[in-house]
Amino acid sequence: MRFDIVTIFPGFFEGVLAHGILRRALKERLVTVETHDLREHAHDKHRTVDDRPFGGGEGMVLKPEPLAETLEALGIRAKAERGTTSTGSRVILLSAQGQLFTQATARELASLDRLVLVCGRYEGVDERINELYCDLELSIGDYVLSGGELAAAVVLDATMRLIPGVLGNEASGEFESFGVADAEIDVDVDGVPRSQHGAGGLLDYPHYTRPGEFHGLRAPEVLLNGDHAEIRRWRREQQLRKTLQNRPELLERASLSVDDQKLLAAMRANQK
Numbered sequence: 001m002r003f004d005i006v007t008i009f010p011g012f013f014e015g016v017l018a019h020g021i022l023r024r025a026l027k028e029r030l031v032t033v034e035t036h037d038l039r040e041h042a043h044d045k046h047r048t049v050d051d052r053p054f055g056g057g058e059g060m061v062l063k064p065e066p067l068a069e070t071l072e073a074l075g076i077r078a079k080a081e082r083g084t085t086s087t088g089s090r091v092i093l094l095s096a097q098g099q100l101f102t103q104a105t106a107r108e109l110a111s112l113d114r115l116v117l118v119c120g121r122y123e124g125v126d127e128r129i130n131e132l133y134c135d136l137e138l139s140i141g142d143y144v145l146s147g148g149e150l151a152a153a154v155v156l157d158a159t160m161r162l163i164p165g166v167l168g169n170e171a172s173g174e175f176e177s178f179g180v181a182d183a184e185i186d187v188d189v190d191g192v193p194r195s196q197h198g199a200g201g202l203l204d205y206p207h208y209t210r211p212g213e214f215h216g217l218r219a220p221e222v223l224l225n226g227d228h229a230e231i232r233r234w235r236r237e238q239q240l241r242k243t244l245q246n247r248p249e250l251l252e253r254a255s256l257s258v259d260d261q262k263l264l265a266a267m268r269a270n271q272k
């Protein structure tokens with residue numbers, strides 16, 4: 001999969017690309033990432049990419065011409081000339097005014113061949129670039145960042161780790177927070193009873209490793225007894241408990257079994 005990032009700070013991504021799973025994915029050529037400096041398409045001697053907003057008010061706005069030129073140089077035509085968006089690529093504007101980027105979005109994007117990520121700065125990007133070239137306007141959360149680079153890095157990271165072959169253990173992308181439900185996973189792939197559940201939209205369960213006792217706190221005994229079915233039950237209960245405690249709104253959309261509903265009812269009764 002190819003990622004193109006349009007930015008006034010290409011150097012921002014050096015650290016992002018140089019570590020961990022993304023570094024390995026780049027080395028193994030599962031992913032390519034190119035950054036494109038907007039200023040290379042500014043034509044005055046100061047390489048100006050911004051201007052004052054029409055209508056007055058705070059700050060500056062990224063001008064449309066350098067953005068359009070950068071996109072065209074990447075082979076991105078205006079939407080009207082492209083016709084349909086049902087190809088394998090998307091142009092994404094990172095914006096606090098966008099739709100919320102979620103794990104479900106990351107899963108959809110990971111099935112594409114190419115993402116072009118446009119990073120705003122200052123007060124944002126001239127809206128005509130959004131209208132003319134962008135297929136999606138994405139926000140990474142309900143807060144305002146000073147630039148789209150951090151948001152692009154978030155979209156890049158969350159998406160590329162779901163590309164087949166990128167995670168060392170394929171299953172780690174399934175058995176984690178916001179993951180899919182058991183019904184969508186081959187849970188019995190090797191005949192070994194799973195000690196995990198597909199999250200089905202819930203948060204992950206808590207994790208423990210050695211030592212068994214740390215600062216007087218023991219790791220839960222159930223995780224040490226080797227009984228996979230019991231571990232699986234305990235982990236599901238913990239997923240439900242964490243979600244109820246920290247993100248109760250996720251429960252409304254989660255895939256819940258009858259047993260899950262009973263456990264939740266008991267937890268809610270105890271909360272009262």
Ligand code: SAM
Pocket residue numbers: 094095096097118119120121122123124125138139140141142143144145146147148149151
């Ligand atoms: N005037 C904008 C507003 O109030 O919505 C904020 C502009 S912000 C200071 C500059 C740039 O940061 C935006 O153009 C966008 O690219 C990026 N940005 C800020 N918050 C973001 C968020 N929550 N998600 C994605 N990008 C964001």
